[in-house]
Amino acid sequence: MIQGTFNFDVIKAQIITAVTQYGGKIILAIVALIIGRFLIGKVTALVQTAMDKRKVDRDVQPFLNSLITVLLNVMLLLSIAGIVGIETSSFVAVLGAAGLAVGLALQGSLANFAGGVLILIFRPYRVGDLINAQGFTGIVEGVQIFNTVLVTPDNKTIILPNGPLSTSPVTNISGKGKIRVDMVFAAGSHNGVDKIRASVQRVVDACPTALKDIQHDILVTKLTENAIFFDVRVWTPSEYYWDTFYYVNEGISRQFAQDGIQAPKPAEVSVALKQ
Structure with missing residues (x-):
């Protein structure tokens, strides 16, 4: 009986210690989570408004919104982990190593993806424009996230990667109308x-x-x-x-x-x- 009472008292003391040590941090983490989610919603809404004003292509808007939301949520979770007292340096190192590995494996595709995003945002040419690029002349049939599709005057389809297109000269023959x-x-x-x-x-x-x-x-x-x-x-x-x-x-x-x-x-x- 005495042993059981002793165990209960020990457990009670441990609970009190844990609540005292981590209770404030957990409450603070919950508050940070609520405020962070609210701010992420505001930021993504502002980004959406900015993309609408700049007339960013409708096909790329959902992807950019999702990318920004994921990045902000990862930052929020790392911040909450730090508030609770969890060591985040190891998580950051793992994420960095994974990102580097993926980047090296897909560097060509990532360059084309980045080029596609730049083209869709800044619009050096649009669908229907007659352009000369990479030694080819044709009408832009489509601007995809990785490639731009041209149709030549003799009705051939040319698929050009967006990476080189975003970093080399492009003559927009019909840009002025x-x-x-x-x-x-x-x-x-x-x-x-x-x-x-x-x-x-x-x-x-x-x-x-x-x-x-x-x-x-x-x-x-x-x-x-x-x-x-x-x-x-x-x-x-x-x-x-x-x-x-x-x-x-x-x-x-x-x-x-x-x-x-x-x-x-x-x-x-x-x-x-x-x-």
């Missing part, structure tokens, strides 16, 4: 500058995709003994670049024939273009 189509034409010098220019002007004026509210250029760029070279620069909506290019090329060929404008000697053209 209108584009200048540059072409060079040659005719025999005996036809006369005015006659050639008038013939080219008829084609440009008749081009259905050429902008009507902007000045197009028909400029003499080179004179030789037997040839006159013209730079023809026609402004058009970006999506009609190739339509304009092919229309003007074919139209000038037909118009020259109709107006009796003769071409220079082939040898003369070849020599002039090499100079």
